[in-house]
Amino acid sequence: MSSTHTVLVVDDEKQNRDLLTELLREDCRVILAKNGSQALERAHELQPDLILLDVLMPDMSGHEVIQTLKNDDATRHIPVIFISALDAPEDEERGLDLGAVDYITKPFHPSIVRKRVRNHLLSVHHRHLLENLAMIDSLTEIANRRRYDEMLESEWRRCARNASPLSLAIIDVDHFKAYNDHLGHAAGDQVLRRIAQTLSRLVRRPGDLVARYGGEEFVLLLPGTDAPSARQLGDDIRAEIEALQLPHPASPVASVITVSLGGMTVMPSGGLVDPRLFSEADAALYAAKAEGRNRAFWRVAG
Structure with missing residues (x-):
């Protein structure tokens, strides 16, 4: 279990909050x-890895809280453990039916709570690893x-809220099929890795995304980047990849990739991504190819 995990403790009694804090803080x-x-x-704001939730609270019961959490796409994934003085089997059954992953009765044994929290955080850690691999x-x-696709939707909404620009680039390796046919797919895989490394080196802001779209195509998602800056980045990328001097003996464009x-x-x-963002970027890519390849074209919405 990692100390970077976050647990939200919800209880109306300060003594219980203090006790659980002391128990879990290490x-x-x-x-x-x-x-x-x-x-x-x-x-909603902090996206904890686990919630320890009391059932009996004055303003809103734990049952109402978990129902609201599970009805919100932003919080439905957060596992909840009920900690409650209600110890009848039907109380535990109700809590689990509402979506809790565990149910601990008060008065609780500190060592048992700590071990259960550790086990659930370990499960969260494994789930995050699998999600990242996917x-x-x-x-x-x-x-x-x-x-x-996931980041495009979230960054579109964020840029719409902040009234900031969003730039998208599509990158295609020139005559890549001819490269594979001439030098083999193993060599082609090495080229794709080198290009991915170059893109990752050049696109370094925390909010930017470099992704392999499929085959020999890559995409760049650049939230908060205006057209002049994005166009300059595109020119830099084109020049940097040519400067790698990766031989491409089958290319009619140049002797290198x-x-x-x-x-x-x-x-x-608005909240929905306008499909014209991708179609216009794709049209600009088509124009770059039609003009002879090894170049970058940029479009700006009118």
Whole structure:
């Protein structure tokens, strides 16, 4: 279990909050809430890895809290353990039916609580590892298309809220089929890895995303990047990949590996991604290819 895990303790009694904090603080970061509404606010904002939730609270019961958590896409995934003085079997059954992963009765044994929390956080850790693996392209070890699709939706909404631009680039390796046919797929895989490494080196802001879209195509998602900055990045990427000097004896464009790039910048609005963002970037890529490849074209929404 990692100390980077976060546990939200929800209990209206300060003594219980203090006791659980002292019990868990060596294993994880503990955040506190003294009522249901505060718990919902902190769960939504801080996204804890686990919630320890009292059932009997004055303003909103633990049952109401977990129902609200499970009805919200942003918090439904957070596991909840009930800690309650209600110790009848039907009380435990109700808690589990509402979606709790465990039920601990008061007065609780500190060592048992600590071990149960450790076990559930270990399960969370394993789940996160699997989720991360599912978002990574196994060949290039960068984000895959699934991760790109997920990030596009969230970054579109964020940029719409902040009234900031969103730029998208599509990158295609020039005459890659000819490369594979001439030098073999193993060599082609090495080229894709080198390109992925170059993109990751050049696109380094925390919010930016480099992903393999499929085959020899890559995408860049650049939230908060305006058209001039994105266009300059596209030019830098094209030049850097050519400068790798990876031989491509079957290319009619150059003697080395080159890429074509098409990009689009928009000002997002609304909650749904406008499909024209990708189609316009793809059209810019097509134009770059039509003009002879090994170049970058950029479009801006009018």
